[in-house]
Structure formats: C-alpha cells, structure tokens
Amino acid sequence: MNTNKIASIELGRVIAIFVIVAMHCQMFLSYFLYNETPWFGYIFNQSTRFAVPLFFLISGYLIQPKLAANPISTLKSYCSPLLRVFLVWSVICLVMPFQWQTMAEQGYLVERSGYWGYLASTPLNSILEGGLVHLWFIPALMCAALIGAVLSYFNKLALFVPVGIALYVYGVLAGSYQDLTEFWSPFFTRNGPFFSTLLFAIGVEIRQQKITATAKQSLFLAGFGMAIHFTEAFFLSTTGHAFNANDFLFGTMLWGTGIFLFLLAKPNLGQTPIVMNLSKSVLPIYVVHLPMIIVMMNVTRTLQVTGPLKDMLVFGGTLILTLALVKGIEKTPLNRFLFR
Template identity: 70%
Template sequence: MEAKKITSIELGRLVAIFVVVAMHCQMFLSYFLYQDTPWFGFIFNQSTRFAVPLFFLISGFLIQPKLTATPMTTLKRYCTPLMRVFIVWSVICLLMPFNLQTVLTDGYLAERSGYWGYLMQAPVNTLLEGGLVHLWFIPALMIAALITALLLNAGKGAWLLPIAVVLYVYGVLAGSYVNLTELWSPFFTRNGPFFSTLMFAIGFVIREKNIRTSSAQAIMLALVGMALHFSEAYWLTSFDQPFNGNDFLFGTLLWGTGTFLFLLAKPNLGNTPWVLSLSKSVLAIYVSHLPIIILMMNVAGGLQLNGPLKDAVVFSGTIILTLLLVKGVEKTPLNQWLFR
C-alpha cells in the first residue's frame, strides 16, 4: 500500500497538530490547582508529548523510498522548501511584536529590542530555533534527513540506528536529566539532531523493513511508553526538573513509536475528504499557530479574561484564525513562500 493512501497517517498528523496548538496555548495553568500547583495543567502538557515525535516518525516513513534511491538529490528537494519556510517565518516572528501594550506605551523598538537581546544571549541555540521557539522543529527535521542521506550516500545505512540511539540517549541525559548527569551540551538538546534523528530513523526503518504490528500490540507499546514518560517526569521533579518541562524522555520514544504503529495497523482511519484536505496544511498550521496564539493572548489580556474563559477564547480563536489564514494564503501566490 502506498503511504499516500494510508489515511490514518493523515488523521494522525491532524490530531498531533491540534494537540500541539492546545499545548502551546498553556491551558489549565491557573485553575484545577492541587496544593497551589496546577497539576492538571502539568499532566495535560505532558500528555501532548507524543505529537512532535509522531511528526518525525511520519516524515522518515514517507521519505524512505526516495531517500534510499537518490539520497542527496532527495535531500536537496526536501530541504529547500523547508529552509525557505524556516527563514520566512523566522523573519516574521522576529519582526512581530509580542506585547501590544508595550508597543503602545514604549514603542515598537523598545518591545522588540528586549526579545532580540534575549535571542542573542544564546546564538547557536537561536540559530537552531529561528525567530520563535516552535520553529525548532524544521531545522531538527532537516538535520535528521541530512544525517540519514549522508549515511546512505556513503553506503553506511546500517549505522543510522546506532548513531541515532547514541544521539537520543545523550539528548535525554544532557536535557531533562541534566540535574543528575551534569552533562554539557552545546545548546538545548531538544533542538538539532539529538531527538529528531532517532524518531526519523525509526519511521525510515519501519517503511524500509515493512514492519507492522497488530493494533493491540501497538497500543500496548504506546501505553508502556506513556507510563514510562510520566514516571520519569514525576521522578525528575525530585531533582528540580519541572514536571511540565520535558519534551523527550526515554519513554517518549516508545510512546511515539507505538502511536505510529497503531496508525499503520488501522490504515483506513480518517478516510474522509475533510481529513485528506486539511492534512495537507499541517506544516502551514504548525508554523503560523504560535504567532496567532500570541495575538490571542494579547486579546485575552486586553479583555481581562481569566481561567477557563481565557483558555476557551485563546484556543478557539487560535484555531479559527489559523485555519482562516492558512486556507486564505493557500489560494494566493504567497503560499509557495509562506507554506512550502
């Protein structure tokens, strides 16, 4: 079966992108408190952490045949539009004011200069994140594809998984586990090759080896991975690691892989026109949603909204405005510059 006909993958991408949007809206952090701690919000935050790994897995799966056949040519064709989107949205986010009240009181340059100065404090990290933090996904994806293509081109494809595993382990130990290990890292390990390479590689190998499981096996793997992720997150709070501060842990690997294998086991899920239509806009939704969340946060602040009402307004407003923006731009020549 061709990957483009596995509609469950398209449904999975849609679920993942809306989960990411909800997480970035910082929901449930001011209510449902337990001993003055928003544990419900923290748990919600961590429950979304399968989504980005799923994007990497799907990317590796979809590109495998072409990347295997012509590694460097495919890499160039794959990364060129991604690089363009990354640069364009970085510029947009660098120029877009985040605090409209500060712009009104102190001026545009005063509002922006603080953010630009903050980014310059860690230039290498900023290079891998771009103009706004969520854009880290694009360079990470390109680096994973680059590592894979170089190994394939050199006839060392068998090295991909071992190298990717080493990168992942280091990324976890120098990331969420850093208070225990005190390992040095040149930049925030969520960025760059540390996590993306293994997730991309697993998707690549699943396609290459035609690996399949039953839906029950996949669900079990995902549940074990999720339980491990949450157990790690809770245990790490004893070492001053915030419960909601974990992008990738050891369990995340199993959680994301199990979720992806479940989608492969149910290939006809999401076989509806709206899923197939909307799934084509996932990258566009991803790059544009966080600036719109920032806009909606300003609106909610101006209206002095709090609690569930604020969350509802920010989340629903973000979804509506993002979809209107994306679908509107897709009908114009700007689409090839803004959204690949």
Template identity: 70%
Template structure:
C-alpha cells in the first residue's frame, strides 16, 4: 500500500483537476437567470469547492510515512520543486498579457502595468498568490507540509489537528464571514496556511491512524458537509457576501473529508491505465490551465461568442490546449522547471 498507487485516489485527483478547470471557466453566469441572478452558475461554482480540499487531503495522506520518518528532510525535498514551479509560473503569468485586444490597441506595457499595479496594492497577499490567482495553492500546500513537519519534529502531533482547526475557523470567520465578524486579517485567508493546514493534517492523520469508514458512511458525511456549505453560502448572501465567492466554509472540511474517505473505501475505482497515466499530469494541468483559459477567453471574444457557446468553447479549448502544452513539454528539459 505504501509504494503502490491507490487507483481511486488517482481518479479523485483527476476528477478534481477538471472540476477546477470548469470552475475557473466561469460557466453559466450569463444565462439560466432567475430574477436577474445566475443561480445555476452560482450553484455550479460552489459545487466545485470540494476539489482543492481534496488535493490537500490527498497530499497529506500520501506524504505521511516519509514525514514521520524524516520530517525536515522530507519537507525540504517536497517543497523545493514546488517552490521552483511556483516561481517559474509566477514569472510566466506576470509577463503573459491577459487582454490581447488591449495589447494590440494600446501596447504590451499598457496592458501589463495595470495588472502589476493591482498586485502591488497588496504585496503580502500577492506574494502568497503568485503571478496569477490559481497559484495560491502551491504556497498553501508548502506551508501546510512545513507546519505538519514541525509538529512531527517537536513530537507534538496531538496538537496538530486542534491548532489546524483553530486556524481553519479563523480563516472562515475572517474570510467569508468577515462582513459579520469584522475580524482583521493580514491577507486573504484562502491564501497561506489557514485552510490548507487542516485539510493536509486530516489526510496525514487518516493514514497515521488508519481511519476507515464504509462507503455509505463516507457519502453521508460528504453530503452533510455539502449541505452545510451551501446553507452557509446562502445565509451569507444576507450580509453582502456573493454566493459564488466562498472558497472554504465551515462545512467544506467535512465535505472534502467525506469524499476522501469514500475514495479510500473504494480503492479499486478508476483502476485503468488511462486514469493512472493521466493522473500524473495533475500538477502540470493545474499550473497551466488558467493561462490557457485566458487564451480561450480572448479567442471567444474575437469570435464574438456568447452564452453556452462561449462556455463550451472556452472549457473544451482550455482542456485541449492545456493537455497539448503539458504533453508537448513533458519530455523536454523544460518539464523539470515547469512541472516539477
């Protein structure tokens, strides 16, 4: 088990990455309106919020044996390539123009300076987010791994989940609930360690203690977490928090953990060569997909696409371009720098 891949986990990672791609395509927001509100788009957006927590859970689960054996050495080896990927893609995204029409009409610097100025307004947040918004995941993962390693090194693992839970609750209260709590936060709490540490630690502890539940119990847990998440999202709309603006809520952790335990309860799901081969590309797809979505947004704009046609073109085009880019670079020397 320690050395062999669990096919259901690989399938879960694969589903999660394409869910993230679909979410970043901002689908269903201009049609299927109810009282001028794109509720279908809002619900779709929030229905994808299990994906990133699942990534953190899986990461904590997979690294647990090595982290227990050699915490500091393991976290150094784990974070070094992630840091390299984060820096390289941040530079790429800082240099890549997002609005090609503006580049053609006003010039490259005019297009870029606005974005650079926006990032400069909140330097700490930008440091944790990188050159483009989706890259926040990498520093958050590295910080979660580092914090867990420090607890292992100090022989204080009993404190890991309680401390991570406090951080998570603070992240929610100072994040989506900030209009109610007015809690101070040094940066946007989705970034950094507030949410990632608990999810990573839960995966770590699930493996350490060999926690298992039945598939039915896991699905009930996931469904309950999802219901809580959606109930919170709807409740918060009364306090001017957009329904589709919630990355993590109190119920999200339970939702993600239930789905992860379901994957563990069904280890043979996805036991096919294409799943195991494609799942190796999850991190490359993650870092490359949003620039490709931006490319397709420009293409759809030039073609005058709108509504469902635009959504279909952006999503399918982004998936195809991302896979072509990743596979094309896979066997080149650039792969080490771009994709770990």
C-alpha cells in the first residue's frame, strides 16, 4: 500500500481542516450562555484542539523514510514550497483590509496601519506568524523538519522525541501555565518549535519503529488525553486563564496521538473519491480559510446579522468561498505559485 495515500490518514486530514475552519469561525460565543459565560462555545473551541496536532503527526509519519535516508536534501525539498506559500500568503494577508467599515470611512492606509503597527510591536512573534495569525503553522512545521533533519544528519534521530519532549514541556509551562510558572519565552510558545517538534517526532517514531495499536487502544489513549486536556483547561480557568485560550496542554499530545493511531488501525476509512479529492487541497484550504472568514465577518457585520444565523452564514460562507477559490486556482497556473 502507498503510505502516502492511506485512506484513513487522508480522511483525518480532511476532518481536521474543517474542524479548524469551524474553530476559527468563533462559533457559539454569543448564545447558549451559562451565568453569562459562553461555556458551550468554550467547550466547542477546546474540542477542536486535536486537529493541528494531528497535522504535525501525519507530517512526521509521511516524511520519515526520506528524512532518515537523505535528511538535508529532503529538508530542502520539503521546506522550499512551504516557505514560498508562507511568504506569498503573508504578503496577501498584509495588504488585505480586515475592517471594511474603517477603510470606507478613513481610508485604506488608516485601516492597514493599525494592524501593521501591531505586528511591528512584536517583531519576532510576527516573523513566526507571518501576515495573519493562522500562518504560524507553516514555520512551526518547518522548525520541526529542520530539527529532525539535523538530528538525522548526525545519526542522532533517537534524540528527536526527547528533544521534542523538552521543548513541549517548556512550551506548555511558558504558554498556558505562564501565569503560574512565570516562565519566560521570546515569543508565543504556540509558534516555532515548542509544540510541533514533539508531535512531528512522534509521527516519525511511529513509522520508524512500526508502532501499532488496536482501534480500541487508540481510542482509549485519545479519550484519556482529551480528558487530561479538559481537566487542565478547567483548572487553568480557575486561576484566571481563559478556558478557550489553550492551543496545547499536556494532554493534547496524547489526544492527537491516540487519534492518529486509530487512523492507522483503520486504514480503509474514507476510501471515497471526495475525500481523496479534498485531501489534495488541505494546505490551500488552510491558508485561504481565515481571509475568507474575515470576508464573511464583514458581510455579517454589514447585514447586522447576529447569533446562530451569523455563525451559520460565516461558517457556510467560508466553506463555499474557500473551496470555490481553492479549486478555481488549482485549475490555473497560479496554483504552483500560491499553493504548494
């Protein structure tokens, strides 16, 4: 079987990208309130946090043979298109107006200058996020690949997971736990190598060591990790940290790993043409979706739509616009320039 086309992995990628779109639409935050707090929205937000870890795990798993055999050439061929996509979409997002009403009333430069000034105030963090916050995933993925390639080049790939653990633990302690630990970080720890390295390394290790688990064992691990993640989130919320502000916690790694092992245990899940077609466009959908969410947020603001109808319009409109734009571009010469 061609491991680059394991149906369940492709299904996992498709599900994960739509989960991320839903999360970025900031749904359920103005209704379903309990004590004036949108707990339903908060829980929905945290329930999506397996998706990005799954992408890192899959990336490590798929690259492992080439990374072990030819680390430096693999790093170059892997990161070059990612870097191009990151730079191109950073420029697009930097010039794209986010607040249409402000632009209409005060002009384009006034609308953009505020955002540019915000990015300039945290230059190192902005470099790792690019022109719009969701692009952080690409440099983080490249950081993980770089660390793996260097370790492989020096025949120290056995250190990949331990290095990843050290970075991950520090990332959590200097991230969501920062108010308790007061650990310092030069930038927001979701960015860069802190979380991506361990998840990427686990994907590499699973393939290299041929690690397997039954579907039941995998689901138990995923459920256990999810329970830890939510327990941590509730605990941190009692200390003043926002419940929905956790990208990665200690349990998140187990949660994502369990889901990935489940997909490996069920390789034929998702063996359909639509899944295979959509899976080819996962990275394009990722880079396009947040600008389209911004468009739909402006549309609903102009229409003065609120509540559940707003969420439906933003999510539905984003999916339609994103898929139409991605599939349209893929049929043109711009595909090679804008997408990997």
